[in-house]
Structures are given as C-alpha cells and as structure tokens.
Amino acid sequence: xxxxxxxxxxxxxxxxxxxxxxxxxxxxxxxxxxxxxxxxxxxxxxxxxxxxxxxxxxxxxxxxxxxxxxxxxxxxxxxxxxxxxxxxxxxxxxxxxxxxxxxxxxxxxxxxxxxxxxxxxxxxxxxxxx
Numbered sequence: 001x002x003x004x005x006x007x008x009x010x011x012x013x014x015x016x017x018x019x020x021x022x023x024x025x026x027x028x029x030x031x032x033x034x035x036x037x038x039x040x041x042x043x044x045x046x047x048x049x050x051x052x053x054x055x056x057x058x059x060x061x062x063x064x065x066x067x068x069x070x071x072x073x074x075x076x077x078x079x080x081x082x083x084x085x086x087x088x089x090x091x092x093x094x095x096x097x098x099x100x101x102x103x104x105x106x107x108x109x110x111x112x113x114x115x116x117x118x119x120x121x122x123x124x125x126x127x128x129x130x
Contacts (some may be wrong), residue, residue: 006105008098010079014058017081017094021052026096027109030116037071038080038095041120045083045093046105053082053092 009016024047034043060072060081068086073079083093099105110116 007100008094009057009100010060010074010077010081010098012074012077012079014076015055015060015074015079015081016057017053017055017098019046019048019053019094021048023048023105024091025109026105026107027111028107029111030114030120031112032115033069034083035115041117043080044096044107046096046099047091047093049090050084050092053094 004020006019007017008019026046027044029043029045030041035041037043058075061075062070062072064070070084070086072081072084074081079098080095081098082095084091096102096105096107
C-alpha cells in the first residue's frame with residue numbers, strides 16, 4: 001500500500017493522529033481478544049512502525065494486560081485507537097475505522113479466521129494470515 005500521509009481521529013476528535021509512509025499491512029482480526037475489547041465481531045487494523053505514527057491533540061490512554069497486550073483508547077469518548085503487543089515492539093496497529101480517508105486503506109488479509117462466527121461474511125476472498 002503506497003500511502004504518503006494519512007490522518008485520523010477518535011469519535012469526539014480529542015485524539016488525533018497522522019501516519020507517514022507505507023502501511024505494513026491492513027487486515028481484519030477475528031480473535032476473541034479484539035472482539036471483546038471492541039464489542040465488534042471483527043476488528044480491522046492497519047499496521048505501521050511506531051515511528052510512522054504521531055499522535056496530536058489528547059494522548060490516548062492505555063490498558064495493558066498481563067500477557068503483554070496494550071490497547072489505547074480515547075480517555076474522553078472511549079473510542080479504541082490502537083493495539084500493541086510486547087513480542088512485536090516494531091508494530092502498532094491502528095483501528096481502520098478512525099482514518100479520515102478509508103479509500104486509501106484496503107484490507108488485504110484475515111487473522112484468526114478460525115475464531116470468526118460462522119454467519120459472518122466479509123472479504124472471504126482475502127488470504128488467511130494466522
């Protein structure tokens with residue numbers, strides 16, 4: 001994906017971000033952890049290197065679990081913002097729904113598709129990246 005600069009923000013606009021450069025990947029995650037953290041049956045992320053992402057406005061708040069997962073969210077409206085995990089320190093996954101221009105960030109893969117509800121039909125033609 002050749003993207004030079006993208007921007008986005010949470011629901012209330014307090015947390016804002018800019019991303020420069022190319023995303024590493026864009027995909028749908030079906031894992032139980034993402035499902036429960038977002039209240040959605042599927043979460044779509046764009047993956048970047050942390051140095052590509054600059055947060056502006058209010059800084060997101062963080063919740064870190066014992067297994068090394070850190071999720072950030074807006075402290076004012078509660079919108080989920082990002083996912084990070086200790087065993088992949090060179091990645092930050094931003095929630096795709098927060099981007100201002102969704103036409104430049106097209107999903108390319110699925111993760112944890114074996115945890116997807118059987119009734120969900122979404123981009124079945126994409127490869128499964130477990």
